[in-house]
Amino acid sequence: MNRYLASHVAALPPSGIRKFFDLVATMKDVISLGVGEPDFVTPWTVRESGIFSLEQGQTMYTSNAGLLELREELSQHLTQTLGLCYDPATEILITAGASEAVDLVMRALLEPGDVVLVPDPSYVSYAPCAILAGASVSYVPTHAKEDFRLRVEDLSQVYTPKAKLLVLSYPNNPTGAIMRREDLLPIADFVAKHDLLVLADDIYSDLSYDGRHVSFASLPGMHDRTLFVSGFSKSYAMTGWRIGYVAGHADLISGLIKIHQYTMLCAPIMGQIAALEALRSASEAKADMVTAYDRRRRLMVHGFRQMGLDCFEPLGAFYVFPDISKTNLTSEAFAEELLKEEKVAVVPGTAFGPSGEGYIRCSYAYSIEQLQEALVRISNFVERRLSKL
Template sequence: MNEYLSPIARNLPPSGIRKFFDLVSTMKNVISLGVGEPDFVTPWTVRESGIFSLEQGKTMYTSNSGLIELREELSYTMSHNLGVEYDPNHEILITVGASEAVDLAMRALLGPGDAVLIPDPAYVSYAPCATLAGAEINYVPTHAEDGFRLRVKDLEKAYTPNSKLLVLSFPNNPTGAIMTREDYLPIAQFVTEHDLIVLSDEIYSDLTYEGTHTAFASLPEMKNRTMHISGFSKSYAMTGWRIGYAAGHPDLIQAMTRIHQYTMLCAPITAQFAALEALRSAGSAKAEMVATYDRRRRLMVHGFRKMGLTCFEPLGAFYVFPNITSTGLNSEDFAEQLLQEEKVAVVPGTAFGPSGEGHIRCSYAYSTEQLQEALKRMERFVQKRL
């Protein structure tokens, strides 16, 4: 059957995260710091809203674009929190997670001959989605000495005449880096000068621990060039609900909706009602989760530095990205040997792009007790190699 597969599907590599954790599922007593999923349950008011919608018999399709009530609430929230106005009728699309929004945006924008600029390291789905759309990938390295922020000097080196789309993902998975308004301004100038479109995945925007998150679309002249993508999975512990959204120029939203209506048709109605309730009532629950992540973040950075590893301090998301080159191991070998010897699962940095070599990604969306035990085991492992 393999010979019948399309070349793109046949050659598409498995996720560097899922591939590694297939091995974890066969082992016992493993502490896993690999999957980027909150260890909290969805706030009760949100769960109750979903249950109540079912009790009311709301089990039908919604508009392809999603519930108008949810789009209106999102419009208000983005205006209030991000300083960007979006028309709920024409500029917002509700999707099956932020991941679908990324896929839709790339398929609506890209084709053979186009190229995508992807800051590296980056979330594992961007490059495969670009490949599935027929585009080429140009990685743009980011560096620990720059706080893993995107710099114009690196964009200039990666840019080609075929470059059409720039992906931004801050706060960043896997590094935890953020971009301030001042950091973004030269990027915005570069975007204008080179006539680029921007896909800004801001799924971790609420998990910013220093300063205030800046939406790229809020910069001067950037709204119409930017597809703003986010969702409810990380901020509200709603990963399994699969609910996200895209906001941008009406022409692009319309094109994405056309693809969406032939593939997903609409996001699940129960999840949409739950998301609406999250925006209306779960702010305090979200704040408590963020405060907990912040405490765990400090614990992890201190733990890695204490064991002798260089560790960039993440200022967003819920990942830490320590440098493990001092052990003499590459990222893949470090992760495999750590798992076998100490039963701790982490993700090799190379799962997130070429610049991830020499690092591992550890999620701190786990209990303090698990994190402390994992650090204890990792310190024992590292000390044997320093």
């Protein structure tokens, strides 16, 4: 029946993350460091608000754009935390997770022949969403020696006049890299010079370990050019609630709503009510989670360096991206053999783009005990591998 599939869908490769976790499902006693999901449960006050909404019979549709009360609270939150000003009535759309927001941005902005500039390595969904929207992708390589920051020099190497959209995703998945204001200003000049729009995926903005996150949309002249995407999954341990959002110029948000109203209609009302409560009462719980992630972050970096592998120190998100090239294994082979020999699941760096070759991604959104045991197993594997060289 494959002949009935649209050619661009048939040609789309499966997620490089999911491939390994299909294998994990068939094995026992595996420690998985693969899925980017908090091991914390949603804070109790947030869960309670969702339960209460059900008890009150709040099970209906909301407006396409989402609950106005939530959009108003988000508008205040973004102003207070990132210095961003959005009209809650016309410039914020609540989505079914940040993933839907990314898809909507791509479909609303892109046409056949357009090119999307995607930093490499980066989250697995950007390129497929661009392709499904009819566009093509130019990867912009980033490098460990430059702290995996996006640089104008690298952008200039791959730029084409057909480029319409630049993806910025910092703190970065999978590297944990961040971009400071001084790093972003030259990118803003490049964006203005070439009349680009920007999809700023700030889903990990609250998970920063080296000072306050700077949003690209806050830079001079970038507010109207930027579609700001974020959500509640990572910061508040709310992955299953499926609440994200996108903020931007009213004309652009109006275009996104046109697609959203015919496909998703609206995000789940119970999730929206829970997200509203998260903004109002869960800041302390969020801070506690960030503190725990910071401890795990330092454990993982130290562990990989102790076993002789170079490991960039992530300053955001909850991933480490160690360099495994000295084992003389490809990223894919390393992940496959580690899973078979030591029952530890990691993600090959190539799942995140061509520049990921020679790296693996490990999430540290797991307990200290699991991470310590995983490091012992990985160290044993690396020691055996290096002794054979």
